[in-house]
Amino acid sequence: MIQRLIRKIFGRRASTVPRIIPVSQHGIHREQIHPCALKITRTLRAEGFAAFVVGGAVRDLLLKKTPKDFDIATNATPDQIQALFRRARSIGRRFQIVHVYCGADTIEVTTFRASQDSAGETPEDEGLRQTAADGLILRDNVFGTQMEDAARRDFTVNALYYDPHDETVWDYHEGVADAQKRVLRMIGDPKTRFREDPVRMLRAARFSAKLDFHIDVATRAPIAELAPMLKRIPSARLYDEMMKLLLSGHAERGVHQLRAEGLHHGILPILDTVLDDPIHKPFIHAVLHDTDLRVREGRSASPAFMLAGLLWFAFRNALEGLPDNATMYDIMDETLERQRKQLAFPRRLDGTIKEIWALQPRFEQRNGARPFRLLDHPRWRAGYDFLLLRGHGADATAAELADWWDRFEAADDSTRNAMLLPTTGERRTRRRRNRGPKRSTHDTTEGGQPS
Ligand code: ATP
Ligand code: MG
Numbered sequence: 427m428i429q430r431l432i433r434k435i436f437g438r439r440a441s442t443v444p445r446i447i448p449v450s451q452h453g454i455h456r457e458q459i460h461p462c463a464l465k466i467t468r469t470l471r472a473e474g475f476a477a478f479v480v481g482g483a484v485r486d487l488l489l490k491k492t493p494k495d496f497d498i499a500t501n502a503t504p505d506q507i508q509a510l511f512r513r514a515r516s517i518g519r520r521f522q523i524v525h526v527y528c529g530a531d532t533i534e535v536t537t538f539r540a541s542q543d544s545a546g547e548t549p550e551d552e553g554l555r556q557t558a559a560d561g562l563i564l565r566d567n568v569f570g571t572q573m574e575d576a577a578r579r580d581f582t583v584n585a586l587y588y589d590p591h592d593e594t595v596w597d598y599h600e601g602v603a604d605a606q607k608r609v610l611r612m613i614g615d616p617k618t619r620f621r622e623d624p625v626r627m628l629r630a631a632r633f634s635a636k637l638d639f640h641i642d643v644a645t646r647a648p649i650a651e652l653a654p655m656l657k658r659i660p661s662a663r664l665y666d667e668m669m670k671l672l673l674s675g676h677a678e679r680g681v682h683q684l685r686a687e688g689l690h691h692g693i694l695p696i697l698d699t700v701l702d703d704p705i706h707k708p709f710i711h712a713v714l715h716d717t718d719l720r721v722r723e724g725r726s727a728s729p730a731f732m733l734a735g736l737l738w739f740a741f742r743n744a745l746e747g748l749p750d751n752a753t754m755y756d757i758m759d760e761t762l763e764r765q766r767k768q769l770a771f772p773r774r775l776d777g778t779i780k781e782i783w784a785l786q787p788r789f790e791q792r793n794g795a796r797p798f799r800l801l802d803h804p805r806w807r808a809g810y811d812f813l814l815l816r817g818h819g820a821d822a823t824a825a826e827l828a829d830w831w832d833r834f835e836a837a838d839d840s841t842r843n844a845m846l847l848p849t850t851g852e853r854r855t856r857r858r859r860n861r862g863p864k865r866s867t868h869d870t871t872e873g874g875q876p877s
Contacts (some may be wrong), residue, residue: 453488462531476572483496521539609640685701792847793846
């Protein structure tokens with residue numbers, strides 16, 4: 427209460443009146459807005475509602491970047507929004523959002539929500555907002571004014587509203603000035619805001635990496651102390667947020683930012699080991715760097731491939747101490763389960779991760795019919811890309827193998843046959859296979875060089 431009063435009196439950011447900035451100053455034109463988002467804001471406006479493009483899209487356009495998605499904020503309630511659009515669905519429990527479908531695209535439309543400070547003031551708010559004893563918001567569906575909606579957003583650059591009708595930007599928290607200074611600044615008291623939702627700490631790391639922004643000193647200050655609060659966050663949400671960071675096109679910088687802030691402990695503790703180890707580090711960097719390139723070039727980058735890379739050494743190390751009665755696949759399962767306790771990546775990714783790992787020793791088998799069969803493997807490309815990155819990660823054997831496979835793939839049949847290695851290993855493998863598949867998969871893997 428006192429804090430709120432102080433902020434009201436002194437806080438330069440507790441603005442009740444937005445700065446309304448004309449297009450001549452911010453340079454965002456209507457044509458840059460997704461046609462579906464334009465259609466939705468027009469429809470809402472025609473019905474007498476306020477409707478703005480908000481959040482990341484405005485921020486990115488201001489920074490001359492291409493927005494990932496276009497979100498809309500309005501004073502229409504979810505029911506009113508749904509009544510206006512034929513293809514619309516209300517989703518979300520923590521926040522109620524309406525998805526409006528438009529062709530193949532989906533636009534998120536949210537009703538202005540109240541900020542933490544003003545919540546719970548009326549009896550009706552009770553039950554709509556739940557806050558735990560330590561400040562964590564559990565449910566947040568209190569509708570509010572646009573000003574309140576701006577105040578409950580995380581960073582000043584994320585609280586900009588663009589009105590496509592007159593091309594103005596509504597700025598309640600000096601977000602445009604911060605964007606010019608390239609500063610990521612929390613709205614309100616950073617400690618309180620991180621306590622309300624610890625995921626904002628991960629978002630701080632992500633946005634500072636993605637935007638190449640400096641985290642404001644006061645915003646950064648409480649992170650080290652509050653980082654353990656991430657344990658309170660459901661692991662599925664942590665996974666989603668981590669993937670946003672890892673597949674943002676700025677994973678290399680983002681992972682370093684995470685580590686610098688000590689935020690990885692409860693999520694990907696393996697980063698400590700792999701980024702400090704001179705043998706592991708080049709490979710992890712190769713994985714992150716390559717993913718960044720792919721994303722920036724608009725090519726596909728899969729969560730499974732990323733996880734296969736980040737967890738490769740966890741798997742390799744577990745394999746070292748393989749007990750006699752365990753197979754390579756047991757170790758894979760065990761590695762994935764152990765990691766999943768921290769980062770709840772979906773089980774549907776396991777198959778691909780395991781296939782990528784299991785293909786690695788098979789690249790060493792370059793005799794007989796095996797290389798031909800391997801080329802037909804549905805995951806050949808992912809496996810080969812992984813091998814290539816192991817090579818880039820200072821594994822000379824993997825680099826040599828990747829070079830051989832590169833040439834083998836490009837060659838005609840007679841050249842391929844000439845490239846095959848003598849089949850001396852054939853009998854050995856057969857004998858191994860007779861000892862049962864358990865040992866054979868392990869042995870061949872062990873033959874691979876840890877990168
Ligand atoms: P991106 O480009 O990654 O989509 P974004 O800023 O659009 O970035 P979203 O996660 O799509 O991020 O969220 C949209 C907007 O919702 C944000 O810009 C911010 O205003 C608000 N927001 C999202 N998550 C939070 C949060 N945890 N706390 C406060 N505000 C949030
Ligand atoms: Mg967004």
